[in-house]
Amino acid sequence: MVRDVPIGGGAPVAVQTMTKTETANLAATMEQIRTVADAGADIVRVAVPREQDVQALETIVRESPIPVIADIHFNYTLALKAIDAGADCVRLNPGNIGGPEKAGIVIEHAKAHGTPLRVGVNSGSLPEHLRRLEYDDPVEALVTAAVETVELMERLDFTNFKVSMKSTSVPNTIASNRLLAQRIPYPLHLGVTEAGTKWSGSLKSAVGLGTLLADGIGDTIRISLSTFHAEEEVKVAWEILKALKLRERGPVLIACPTCGRLQFDMDSVVAEVERRLEAYDDPVEISILGCAVNGIGEARHADFGITGAKDMGMIYSKGEPLKKVPTERLVDELFAEIDRYYAAGRRVVRDEAQAAEARDWLAENEDDTQLTPERLAALEAAAADGGAPELDEADSPVAGRRFTRA
Ligand code: SF4
Numbered sequence: 001m002v003r004d005v006p007i008g009g010g011a012p013v014a015v016q017t018m019t020k021t022e023t024a025n026l027a028a029t030m031e032q033i034r035t036v037a038d039a040g041a042d043i044v045r046v047a048v049p050r051e052q053d054v055q056a057l058e059t060i061v062r063e064s065p066i067p068v069i070a071d072i073h074f075n076y077t078l079a080l081k082a083i084d085a086g087a088d089c090v091r092l093n094p095g096n097i098g099g100p101e102k103a104g105i106v107i108e109h110a111k112a113h114g115t116p117l118r119v120g121v122n123s124g125s126l127p128e129h130l131r132r133l134e135y136d137d138p139v140e141a142l143v144t145a146a147v148e149t150v151e152l153m154e155r156l157d158f159t160n161f162k163v164s165m166k167s168t169s170v171p172n173t174i175a176s177n178r179l180l181a182q183r184i185p186y187p188l189h190l191g192v193t194e195a196g197t198k199w200s201g202s203l204k205s206a207v208g209l210g211t212l213l214a215d216g217i218g219d220t221i222r223i224s225l226s227t228f229h230a231e232e233e234v235k236v237a238w239e240i241l242k243a244l245k246l247r248e249r250g251p252v253l254i255a256c257p258t259c260g261r262l263q264f265d266m267d268s269v270v271a272e273v274e275r276r277l278e279a280y281d282d283p284v285e286i287s288i289l290g291c292a293v294n295g296i297g298e299a300r301h302a303d304f305g306i307t308g309a310k311d312m313g314m315i316y317s318k319g320e321p322l323k324k325v326p327t328e329r330l331v332d333e334l335f336a337e338i339d340r341y342y343a344a345g346r347r348v349v350r351d352e353a354q355a356a357e358a359r360d361w362l363a364e365n366e367d368d369t370q371l372t373p374e375r376l377a378a379l380e381a382a383a384a385d386g387g388a389p390e391l392d393e394a395d396s397p398v399a400g401r402r403f404t405r406a
Contacts, residue, residue: 001116002014002043002067002069002088002089002116003066003067003088004067005042005043005066005067007116007162007187007219007220008162008186008187008188008219009187011219012246012247013213013218013219013221013241013246013247014042014043014219014220014221015040015041015042015043015220015221015222015234015237015238015241016041016042016043016044016045016069016189016220016221016222016237017036017041017044017045017222017223017230017231017233017234017237018044018045018046018047018071018222018224018230018233019032019033019036019044019045019046019047019230020032020227020228020230022053023046023047023048023053023056023057023060024050024053024055024056026056026059026060029046029056029060030060030063030064032230033046033060033064033065033066033068034065035230035231036066036230036231036233036234037064037065037066038231039231039234039235039238040234040235040237040238040249040250041066041230041231041234042066042067042220043066043067043068043069043088043220044064044066044067044068044069044230045068045069045070045071045091045222046060046068046069046070047071048070048071048072048078048082049073049075049078051078053078054070054078054081054082054085055085057070057082057085057086057087058085058086061085061086061087061088062086067088067089068087068088068089069087069088069089069090069091069118070082070085070087070089070090070091071091072090072091072092072097073092073093073096073097074096074097074098075097076092076097076098076102076103076105076106079092079097079106079109080105080106080109083106083109083110083113083115084113087115088115088116089116089117089118090106090110090115090116090117090118091117091118091119091120092106092117092118092119092120093119093120093121093122093125094119094121094127094149094152095121095122095125095126095145103149103152104152104156107152107153107156107158108156108158110158110160111156111157111158111160114160115160116160116161116162117153117158117160117161117162118161118162118163118164118189119146119149119150119153119161119162119163119164120163120164120165120166120189121142121145121146121149121163121164121165121166122165122166122167122193123138123142123166123167123168123169123172123193124193126141126142126145127145127148130144130145138167138169138172139172139175139176139179140179142165142167142172142176143165143176143180143183145165146163146165146176146180146184147180147183147184149163150184150186159186161186162186162187162188162219162220163180163184163186163187163188163189164188164189164190164191165177165180165188166191166192166193167192167193168192168193168194170192170204170207170208173190173191173192173208173209173212174208174211174212177190177212177217177218178212178215178217181217187219187220188217188218188219188220189218189219189220189221189222190208190209190212190213190217190218190220190221190222191205191209191221191222191223191224192204192205192208192209193224194224194226196225196226197225197226197227198225198226198227198232198236201223201224201225201226201236202223202225202236205223205224205236205237205240206239206240206243209221209223209240210240210244213240213241213244213246221237221241222237223236223237223240238250248283249281249283250277250278250280250281250282250283251277251282251283251284251285251286252283252284252285252286253270253273253274253277253286253287253288254285254286254287254288254289254299254302255270255287255288255289256288256289256290258290259290261290261291262290262291262308263290263291263308263309263310264290264308264309264310264313264327266288266290266308269288269306269308269330269331270288272331273286273288273306273331273334276331276335280338282342284303284304284338284341285302285303285304286302286303286304286305286334286338287299287302287304287305287306288305288306288307289305289306289307290307290308291307291308291309292307292309292314292362292365299316299319300318300319301318301319302317302318302319303317303318303341304316304317304334304337304338304341305317306330306331306334308327308330309327309365310327311326311327312324312325312326312327312361313325313326313327313330314361314362315330315333315334315337315358316358317337317341317348317350318348320350320355321355321358321359321362322337322348322350322351322354322355322358323337323351323354323357323358324354324357324358324361337349
């Protein structure tokens, strides 16, 4: 347990992030902690590199709505003081805390106070005796460092910890955590260290952490992004967990990639829907698809969806039309339907006349380029008759893109 958050043993994968403020700046640090907590962080870590930071820690722990981990490097006395300040957990790297003896002092202190530790090994700070192995086999070196740390804690009869191994290399992160998960029975914290910018870092983390989480490895995660907005890390972490169906939080938005069939400004619609969905906590699934027939077919599982065309679009639920509306009112009407659904106790309220009108509109706008099973059968039959069907783009409503059978 890190305060009230269970870690490991089948508990939900916990989302962590780290504040980017100067920890001793109480106002800034507390504001960022509240922001990340609102975004869904289960646990927050703060850097404690100086005396004034450890002095601020007591207030931070007391006022934080989520558990606080003190992040300590190099100075074992700061780790002792962080435990005294009531940190919910202390993160230390035995490779840079001054040797096994100093690490042992911190471990004994944590044991006496019931404070959990996160012990981490980083590819950049492996102990001296593993440097040669690191050169030959970096994965084995990381895992050996982690196992040695675990053995140290077990010798001291301390088991209230989780372990992290971090590397900037995604393949090494995956390989080393897979190996470590076989060798030790303790919870693992996952992260790709110095992952990069919001774009590249999110992708590296999604690949590295996603692969491990899909294997059932990993009990807490942190997405390291080069941004001052720590809540962005939390949002990415949640998207990974939601994609793997490991946890649910807030709405799920599905949007098609668009193609030449698109006839309305879908970019703006997606951005607006995403923005307005932030006000909802429920895991309602919303689909935005660019054209009528594919849209309704591909989004049969969505609680609500919109599909647009040039001037008119349609709102539907679970693949069934609800109403047609002018394109510029699509988003407002979508949210009116969502709100009506919640007001009715999560029941879709369908006006049959409007639904029939939407069905007619859908039929009129049916895309006859789709290779449905029926059309494929007709094409095969025509080919078997020796009359290979020709395609003609003469009636294309989207310059040169839409083909119909001649
Ligand atoms: S839903 Fe329509 S617009 Fe979107 S990618 Fe598919 S065919 Fe293209």
